[in-house]
Amino acid sequence: MAMKDRVKLIEVTIDDAEVLAEISKKAFDTDIDVGSPGEGGPPGYDEPEFQVRVMDYFDCYRILLDDETVGGVYVASKTPGHKVLERIFVDPDHHRQGIGTRAMELAMERYPEARLWTLGTPEWNVRTTAFYEKLGFVQVGWDNADPESKGRWYEKTMDPSQPYEMTPIGELTDGMKDMDIEGEILEKGIAREVRSRRRRWQTLSVANAGFGDDSGRIVLVLWNEQIRQVKVGDRIRIENGYVSSYRGINQLNVGWAGRLIHLI
Ligand SMILES: CC(C)(COP(=O)(O)OP(=O)(O)OC[C@H]1O[C@@H](n2cnc3c(N)ncnc32)[C@H](O)[C@@H]1OP(=O)(O)O)[C@@H](O)C(=O)NCCC(=O)NCCS
Numbered sequence: 001m002a003m004k005d006r007v008k009l010i011e012v013t014i015d016d017a018e019v020l021a022e023i024s025k026k027a028f029d030t031d032i033d034v035g036s037p038g039e040g041g042p043p044g045y046d047e048p049e050f051q052v053r054v055m056d057y058f059d060c061y062r063i064l065l066d067d068e069t070v071g072g073v074y075v076a077s078k079t080p081g082h083k084v085l086e087r088i089f090v091d092p093d094h095h096r097q098g099i100g101t102r103a104m105e106l107a108m109e110r111y112p113e114a115r116l117w118t119l120g121t122p123e124w125n126v127r128t129t130a131f132y133e134k135l136g137f138v139q140v141g142w143d144n145a146d147p148e149s150k151g152r153w154y155e156k157t158m159d160p161s162q163p164y165e166m167t168p169i170g171e172l173t174d175g176m177k178d179m180d181i182e183g184e185i186l187e188k189g190i191a192r193e194v195r196s197r198r199r200r201w202q203t204l205s206v207a208n209a210g211f212g213d214d215s216g217r218i219v220l221v222l223w224n225e226q227i228r229q230v231k232v233g234d235r236i237r238i239e240n241g242y243v244s245s246y247r248g249i250n251q252l253n254v255g256w257a258g259r260l261i262h263l264i
Contacts, residue, residue, distance in 0.1 A: 007102040009061040009073060009110070016062055017048040020072045024051070027071065027089035035124035037149075042087065057257075058086050059110075063103045070094050073107050076257075078178040078240055081164055083111050085119035104135055108158070116164035118239060120151040120259070141237060141261040144229050153237075153261045166237070170216030174250055177242035181252065182263065185234045186210035186217060191227050211236065211252060218243075219251040226260055235263040 012020065028041025044050025054060060054074055063071035071090035075083050085107070090100045108117065120143045121128040129139075129152065136156050143151035157163055166182045187210040195201050207227045211220035220238070222230055230236065240258040243250055254260050 003098045004102055006066055007099055007106065008064040009103060009106045010064055012051070012055060012060040012062050012072070014052055014055070016069070017051040019069050020051045020062060021046055021048040023069070023071055023091045024087075024089045026092055030092050030095075031125065031127075034127035036122075037124060045089075054086070061103075061107065063090065063099060065094060065099060070099060071103065073103050075107060075111075076240075077111070079180075080111075080113040082116045082118070082180055082239075083114045084239070085117060100131060101135065115158055115162055116155060117158070118153065118155045120153050123150040123152055139264070141263040143259055143261055144225070145260070147225055153259075168215035169211065169213045169218050169252075172216075172218055172243045172250060172252065174243055174245040179241045179243065179252075180237070180239050181211075181213075181241060182235070182237045183211045183213040183217075185220070185230055185232050185236060186212045188222075188227075188230065188232055208251070219249060221251050221253050223254075226254075229262070230260075237261040237263055 024041070025046035028045045029039070031041060032039060044053070051060070057076065058074040059077045061073045062069045063073060072087065074087040076086050077083055088100060088103065090103070108114070119132065119137065121132065132154050137154035138156070139152045140155050141153040143153045145151070167179050169181060169183050172179065172181070189208040191205045191207040193203050194206055196204050205224050205227055207222045209220045209222055209230060211218055238252060238254055238258060238260055241252050241254055242258070243252055
């Protein structure tokens, strides 16, 4: 039977957590052969508890080859038009047989309304960059959230005749969430220190930036490393941002589930 017909995606249950953690560990442990500067993998990659936890946030599938579980695909599915591939891994005993490619095709087929898929992968990873590029993804920016490992940010427009529309900044209003926005940093304020109750009274740096496009401008809130990384004139995409009002002024927040991408 052709590989195309042997691979399936099945929604995971809590009972799958152990086997997924085991395969994920095996898969990411091979990163050392494809450019990783050290051992280990992404957060929680070897923990069953992590696989359980992410089921609350992501659509999680296991990859079946015939009847055997050989990997996992985790998709963040906030808006119908835009999906984010959070994680994919295949058992190294079955690498390079077309399973990852087929699993991605099946994941994309599950979301026919998705016009845009995005994902991040470390700069050093020569395997994933080849894998995603063969699938038609193109690098559009950099995700610098992890100071230890620069991330390439990729996207794939499913049908170029129906591109995904980012939300114009002029249309942002208080309370909007799961927003994707692109614009330019117009100015950057001075950083100030705040103590965060939610982060055990840690001291954090925060700065406001002016962020605009042809339709308008808004305050973009920058935290810690972002303050240093973002410069006036930079073109930035915020994925999964939200708008809140602070002292009567609307501001755009990246939030823990959002991403700040430096467009290239
Ligand atoms: C990335 C991964 C899911 C790919 O799975 P896979 O089933 O081996 O992928 P495929 O067989 O479908 O490969 C498709 C293409 O990707 C590229 N590719 C895959 N492995 C590669 C490697 N080691 N070196 C260079 N290119 C590679 C090739 O272009 C390949 O096509 P080809 O075999 O015809 O040349 C798998 O390597 C993996 O589990 N890696 C560890 C976890 C990881 O990095 N996940 C992604 C980040 S979340």
